[in-house]
Structure formats: structure tokens, C-alpha cells
């Protein structure tokens with residue numbers, strides 16, 4: 063008997079069902095942080111300021127179904143958009159697959175647990191500043207959302 067290969071290894075992004083597509087999101091919340099773009103250089107900077115609908119502990123959107131109505135500039139990811147946008151964090155499953163890479167050990171589809179994205183230090187849990195308390199976003203520029211945490215880089219779960 064052979065194991066059925068995981069869908070994300072066999073299907074291109076644009077052939078996935080809605081449920082498969084949604085399940086690719088690891089729940090890290092990194093894409094829900096505000097970003098700043100330098101008008102002159104086009105350079106992008108992440109901040110640790112969360113969108114007003116981001117729950118800083120669960121790392122989930124507080125109103126996912128109505129997010130576009132409540133936050134008009136929230137971007138709904140599609141295969142086409144994933145290929146075109148430059149602000150998805152390097153750990154994002156959509157970006158990884160679009161780049162021809164596999165999902166890491168801490169991705170819930172691989173680990174079987176929604177907690178491993180937090181254990182690996184990939185999620186934004188406990189690291190965000192609420193939008194209404196942030197003041198000037200330029201005071202909140204941080205590098206970590208654009209990086210892989212050390213514990214997340216290994217091919218297998220450490221320990």
C-alpha cells in the first residue's frame with residue numbers, strides 16, 4: 063500500500079479547491095501586520111502593528127468572513143496575487159509553494175497541530191501592538207516578520 067501524496071505537493075496553486083487553498087494558511091498572522099513602503103526607493107518595511115481585526119494572541123482575524131467590508135485594503139490572496147505581491151513573509155505557505163518549495167515541519171498540515179506555528183516562533187503571538195495604541199507606525203518598524211526564526215529553519219521539529 064502506498065501513501066497518497068499530500069495535495070500541496072501534487073497540485074498547482076490554481077488547481078486547488080477552496081478548502082485546500084484555505085488550509086494552506088498556517089495562521090501565523092504575519093501578513094496582517096502593517097507594512098510601510100518608502101515612496102522613493104519602493105523599499106518595504108514590516109511593523110509589529112497589527113491590523114485592527116487581528117487578534118494578537120490567536121493570530122486570527124476577528125471577522126474573517128466580513129474582513130473586506132471592515133478593512134477595505136485587506137488583500138484576499140489568490141494564486142495570481144501571490145505571484146505578484148512582494149510583501150508576503152518568507153515563511154508564508156502560499157509564497158513557499160509559489161516558489162516551488164515544500165511546507166516546513168511546523169506547518170499545521172504537516173504537523174497535524176495548529177500550535178506548532180506558535181511553538182516554532184513563526185506566528186505573531188504576543189508580539190503585536192494594537193493599531194489604536196501604536197501612534198506613528200514608523201516607530202514600530204521591525205525585521206522579524208521578514209525572517210525565518212532559528213527554530214523554524216530546521217527540516218524536522220527540534221528536540
Ligand code: SF4
Nearest residue numbers: 087088090091093154
Ligand atoms: S503570512 Fe501566509 S500563512 Fe501566514 S497568516 Fe498570512 S496568508 Fe496565512
Ligand code: SF4
Nearest residue numbers: 094113115116123136
Ligand atoms: S482584515 Fe483580517 S485578514 Fe485582513 S489584514 Fe486585517 S486581520 Fe488580517
